[in-house]
Structures are given as structure tokens and as C-alpha cells.
Amino acid sequence: MSLQPNGSQSKKNNPCVMQVLTRLNIGGITHQVLVLSEQLRFRGYDVHIVAGQCGEREGDCTPEALEKGFPVHRISHLSNQAGLWSDIRACLELYRVFKRVRPSLVHMYMFKARMLGALAARLAGVPVIIETLHGNILQGYYGKLASLIILLGEWIAGWTLMQYIIAPSEGQRSVLLAYRIAPKRKFLVQPVGFDAMPYEHLEDCRHQIRQRCRVVEGQLLVGIMARLVSIKGVEDFLEAVVLLVRKDIAKTMVFVVIGDGPLRTELEGKAKALGLTQRCLFLGRIDDPRVFYAGVDVVVMSSWNEGTPIGLLEAMAASKAIVATNVGGVPDMVLHEESALLVPPKNPKALAGAIARLADDPNMRKRFGKAARTRVEFFSIEALRESTHRLYQDVLTTKKIT
16 A cells, blocks of 8 residues: 655656665654655655554554655555565565566665565566664574574575665674675665754753653652663663662652553563552653653663664763663764763663662763763764765666666
8 A cells, every 4th residue: 555645746757765664663763764765855866665564552653754745655464473474465565566666776674674675676676775784683682593584584685685784883784794694795884864953952841751750859860761672671670770779879769661562561560560660650652752851860771682772862962861781883872981881781780780870970970961962963864864875876876777
């Protein structure tokens, strides 16, 4: 099913680029794709969005994509769920979309979209196939059998279907090269792009979330904002809160979890079992993340694995003190003891210790926040636009496509 924005007109003489995602859910990858698509349109590309179905409690960004003026092609059988028959049907749907629209280039994100999309694009005769690997799904996301199947799929796609594979950081590129999922010459490093300006001067809305959390004068608000799934390590955050509550310093802190997802009910039950009902509040998903960053004093990211998380960039842009796990591309974004405190994943004790350090040292919070705000300028949306444009131009010129 293809959805057209009101008043849209296809740019017949411009290169057609299709951005393909497994789902257009609320999250960092979707945000990145929509921001990049706007920038590519500015550069003269005819950009289409191709996406499957969102899961329960994920939130659907299709209305936002349509509002921004992008045609959205919905692939009804494409989802995160495993199923051979549904995957075959999704591949056929993708093939039909590619044959009908005849893009010059497809750029794919998320595992299912990359695997099925690459195969469908090759069968449909799409000249250029590119993928971006935002996170390392080979580490920590799935069990051993599923990870082996995924690795096999990455090998096949990387060696036979993709022209280029984009990693968002040198650290991510090194991990992917270690798995030998593609020849070294196919890999490119392209930092994510982020517009930091909307996160400046948030003082006027600082009170909103603090009032909801009943934060009083002299207390710190410590919070995490994430999809409530296992890989985000929210349970580790709750266990860290328990350790902090046992210390006197916790009297000066209020804790909050922002976000929704399949584990919300389970995590709320865990918090209740740990005796945190009055100490750690679950507020669900909020429409504007700036409300969270305006009100919080310490931002926690407890993920077991990450690529280059947009949430971390948001915290940096808002000049917040950050505690994060030392995973994926995070060490390429913030420096330990300079712009954040980094701790090992799945280690509530280390997480609690880092939170306590920041809570006890206002000068450190201010210093880290300032350094993080300076560092976020490296991840400019203009730099992403120009590097992506150069890549597209190079491969389209090589293929003699206009």
C-alpha cells in the first residue's frame, strides 16, 4: 500500500532514492532517516519511504513522514517477527514496489529490511544498494541460534548484494570487520547527523516533568528514556536505584523512567517488587523529548548494546550530565571522565556508583554537560547530508545514472 502526502508531486527528473526500514516506529533510527530524507530532498533527490508494520506500543511515525511530504510505501508482511512465509511475502511486496517506482538507489536500515530489501532490490534490478548498520545486532540482541542465522544473512548480503555498508563510528566498523560480513573496501564510516539547536534554552519547560515527578527544591531528577525492551537495560537501572536507595544520598534524588514498550508492565511489576513504587516513576512515552531533557539533572543510558544512540545526542545537546554504558559507538561519542561517566553493561553496582558521583558533585555535572554540548557539534546534520550526497553521487555516477 502506497500513501501519498497531500499535494505531493514526484520529481521526475531527480534521482529517486528509497529509504527502507523494517518499521517506521518512534525511535532513533526512524528519526535519523526522516531527518536525513529532508536533507536529501534539499539536495534535489526524490525521496520515498518504505516500511513494514510497527509492533504494539511502539508508536507509528507514518503520519510524520506524510506531513513532511514523503510518499510512504507500506509493506504489510514486513515486521520484526520471525516467519518464513511472511518473509517471502514481504520480499515479494518489496520487489513489486521497487519494480513500480524504479528507484536509482535503495538505502536500507534494520535487519529484516536490509536482508529482504537487498534481495528484492537485486531481483528488481535496482542499480545501487546501500545499507546502514546503526547497531550491532550480533552482540546481545538475540540468542545463539538467532544470532547465527543473522550472521549468515549478513554474510550473504554483505558479500553478494550490497555495494556499500555504512557504520556510524570507527568502533562499529571495527566490530563489523571482525565478523567479516563483507570485504573491507565496502565499509564506510559516517557519523550520524543531529540538529542540536532545538535543545538549547530549555529553561522555560524545565518545570513540566519535575512537577509530574513531584521534585522539590534541592532534589535531583535522575532519569532514563528508552524503549522498554530487554536490550535497553532498564532492569539494571531499577537495580541501581535499589542500591542508591540504601544510601543516604538517595534522599536527594527522584528517579523516572520515560518510554513504552512490550516490557512496560513487567518492569513496573519489578519496580513494585523492589519497593520502588514511590521512588521511581513510570510516565510512559512523551511526545516531545525536550520536556524530559529540560527537567532531568542526570541522564542514564543503561543499554547492553547500542550503535550511535540519538537519545545520547539529545542529552549532549541539552548539556546534561550523563551516565552511560561503555558499548557500541558510545565511547566514540562521549569521553569517560571528560563529558560523561561510562560503566560496563549489565552492572547495576557500577551504574549506581556513577550516578552517586554525579549526584554528589554539582561542578562535575556542570563540567560534563558543557563538554558534551561542545562535542555534539561534531554530529551535524549538514555534515551527514553532504557525506551522504557525495556517496550517492559517486555511486550513481559510476553506474551512469541520473
